Structure formats: C-alpha cells, structure tokens
Amino acid sequence: MKRQPRSNRPSARPGRSVSIVGTGSYVPERVLTNEELSKSVDTTDEWITSRTGIKTRRIAAKDEHTSDMAARAAMAAMEQANVKPEEIDLILLATASPDMVFPATACFVQTKIGAKNAACLDVSAACAGFLFAVEIGQQFITSHTYDTVLVIGAEKLSSITNWTDRNTCVLFGDGAGALILQHRDAGAHGIIATHIGSDGNYSDILWMPGGGCRTPITAENAHQHLQTIHMSGKDVYKQAVVSMIDASKKALDKAGLTIEDITCVIPHQANVRIIEAIADRLKISIDRFFVNLDRYGNTSAAAVAIALDEANRSGRLKRGDYILMVVFGGGLTWSSTVIEW
Ligand code: UT7
16 A cells, blocks of 8 residues: 555645535436436337346436435435534535526525535536535635535436437436535545646537537527537547546545555446446456446536445445545536545
8 A cells, every 4th residue: 555644644724624524415396217318219128238237227306406315415415414504604515507697506505405604516527516515615625715505416417308308318317416515624534635627629429519618509590409519429428538547647646555455436328338448447446436327427516526425324344444536528618626535
C-alpha cells in the first residue's frame, strides 16, 4: 500500500477535514421496462441489455419535479446525518433538468426542507455535476466559510428526453441522491483528494441545443425536439472511457494511493460496457465496482449520488475503506473524488 499512516501524511488542507456524515436517495415509483419501450420505439430488450446493461428505469410523475425528488433525497441524508434543516449553511444542487431556468432549483429545495439559513445555488456540469458540487462544498468548508453543506444530484431527464429517438430514450431515468458534508478536525476520515476537468471543444457531442437564449423554442422549431438530449453515442463513449480513467489516476495520485488500495469504485452509471472498459484498463476487478444502472439507467447528475447512498446503506462501505467516485458528462466534464470512508 502506497498510502502513509495518517499521522505521517502531509495534510493538503491543514486545520480541517471534510467528512460525509450522511447520504440519501429517492427514485420515483414508476418502473419503465425495456419491454414497454420496445412497444413505442424500434428496439428490443436484447439490444438495450447487451449494449448498455440497462433493464429498467424510473420515471417521475407529471407533478413530481426535480426539486421534489431532491428534497426527498436531502431529507433522507439529513436524517442519517442527524442534521437539522436550520443547520445547513449551503445547498448545492447539480442538475441538467432544473425545475426552471431560474430561480435555482436549490431554492425550491430550501423551502421544501425548511433550510432557512442556507445559501442556495445550482451547479451545471451535466452528468459530472454531483462531484463538481462536492468539490465546491469541500472548498467552502476548508476555507472556514461554512460548516455544513448539503450536496444534491437530481434529475427529471424524462422531461428532456425525445421519446421517439431510440438512440437516447432507452438510456435515461429520473431520481435524486444527496449527501451532507461537515467539517471535522484535521486528519479525520473524509474526502482525501479530488479532481475536476472540462473540455468545451466537445460541447456538441452531448447537449440540449434548444430552450436557452441561443435557440429559444418557438412555434416554428417546436417539432424539432431541440429541447431534448442530443448525443453522439459513439463519440461520448470513447471520451467517457478516456476521461474517467485519467480522472481516476489523477485523484489517486493526489491521494497518494494506488488502485489496489480502493475497495469500492462508484462510477457514473451510463453504460456497463464503459464500466467494464475502465475496470479492464485500470486493472481492477469489476467486482469492486458498484453498479445499479441495470435498475435506474443513466440518471445523469443523480447517478453517482444514488449509487453512493445504496452502497452506504447496503453495508458495502466499511469505516476506513478507500472509495473512488468518478464521473463524466456533457461539456465535456469529468470529476473524481477519493474518500476514506
Ligand atoms: O451520461 C453521459 C454519458 N453518456 C454516455 O456515456 C453514453 C455513451 N454511449 C453509449 O453508451 C453507447 O454509444 C450507446 C449505448 C448510446 C450506443 O451503443 P453503440 O454500441 O455505440 O451503438 P451505435 O450508436 O453504434 O449503434 C449501433 C446500431 C445502429 O444501427 P446501424 O446504424 O448499425 O444500423 C443504431 O441505429 O444500433 C442502432 N441502435 C439501436 N438499435 C436498437 C441505436 N439505438 C438502438 C436501440 N435499439 N435502442
């Protein structure tokens, strides 16, 4: 093991550690199966399963919004952390499917959970947003600005999916995950290292081109599905593998760890073939990866947040374990976080 005993480690952020003190998640009740999808678009359970690993996804009710799912996940995390709403200093909500362009969906969540003392903002980094938000939250805590930060990844992708496009509509689902970050004395267990990165040159391989100021939705273009997810699957696939491997190595390096030290990898849940390729190239058994995309599909910013909560609540994460989370998304964006659980 490359890692030094805690007492010998130079602290990257002297004076404060940032610990994850609670996790929570929520997925809508409605389960949409591959068989059902094959009745509305030209696809099969066999194609979706063999190309992606996805079997089912959850779909939010018409009147169930991103902020509703986010609030449910947040309340579960607060309960586990034994944190009261008024103790929360900051709410960071990562999403690509906000309730509205403004105000921030985090503000709606604030009201729903009663976190009256919190500052609130949304983080826009597509599927990588949750770990970008974790990094921002960590910075606010290590700078002594705040003590308790609620970080949420929440998506209602069903509302920005083109349900007639088989290339994309079989991939996505709805849901939310959350965690609470809190300061602890230096050297306590918690976040050890992070890495975030972006490359705007590839913005057009995964985007929602309409609905913003550049291309507003009008009566003339409404039929073009510009306000839905557009993706060049093969290009995204290649970039996802390369970026997530690189991001994993960078965070491990900063942490002074090797991949052998990691007991559980929680990757972005987009496609099981991407996860297998990463496991293969990092030379780590696929058994060490936590995978739930078979049940939820790709829930973008919520994916790694839901997976972390499920891994936590199922007992997969043991105190003292080293955990690697790594994500990738539109932008392009990528991020990785190494935690001592
Ligand atoms: O969360 C952000 C990150 N997103 C991702 O990481 C997604 C990355 N990309 C992928 O996961 C994969 O590229 C996909 C799952 C999207 C597609 O898999 P692929 O193996 O790259 O398939 P393809 O796009 O090369 O398509 C192969 C064939 C095409 O037919 P032709 O042109 O060979 O005749 C597609 O039209 O499969 C066809 N196809 C489908 N067939 C049945 C595409 N979607 C479907 C479908 N059912 N749902």
